[in-house]
Amino acid sequence: MDAETCTSMGSLSCTNIGGSSGNSSSGLGKAAGSVLGGIAGGATGVVASAVCDFYTVGGCVIANGPIVGVGVAGGALIGAAQGQRLDNAWSQLSGLLAKATAAGPLEYQYALIAQRDGAYPDVRNGLVQLKTGDVWKYGTTNDPNNRYVGTSLSTFNLRMDIQSAGTRYQTLAAEKLKLIQYFISNGELPPGNRIFK
Incomplete structure (x- = not known):
């Protein structure tokens, strides 16, 4: 059964969110998670560098490259892991839809x-x-x-x-x-x- 069109299964109606059919091989969740994680990690790195620089040099130097870089890399890794969880859930949903009968x-x-x-x-x-x-x-x-x-x-x-x-x-x-x-x-x-x- 096509997850995009799963319009009528008894009393269950669903819509496809995100435009994916639930195929985990696309890696869309992992890729999106990695990008969003990198953005969040970069923001965290900027905040951390501001705090760190304030305490180490007595001033707020926002663009401390190594700290921002670590934040971006860490955020991307965490985001990719979360995206993988989402890809797995889409795959599981596809399996459930294939078994759904009235x-x-x-x-x-x-x-x-x-x-x-x-x-x-x-x-x-x-x-x-x-x-x-x-x-x-x-x-x-x-x-x-x-x-x-x-x-x-x-x-x-x-x-x-x-x-x-x-x-x-x-x-x-x-x-x-x-x-x-x-x-x-x-x-x-x-x-x-x-x-x-």
């Missing part, structure tokens, strides 16, 4: 949404600040009423919003697409998702 039991793709502004646990690294309405996690379930025990969602000030319904692979594809879109917009996964699953 036959099978009904499952649901959901988002856990912050109910108030404040600190929420980040499953990868401590705490993160979210605003009311921010996504904490994307997931799938075949039983939304019993997915979370008792009052666990309200204890963490979260609510479950069902975003789509379909067969197992349709909901997994919908979840993967949400994770990719979030990653592209925020540079990381939602705080409640450990990996692109």
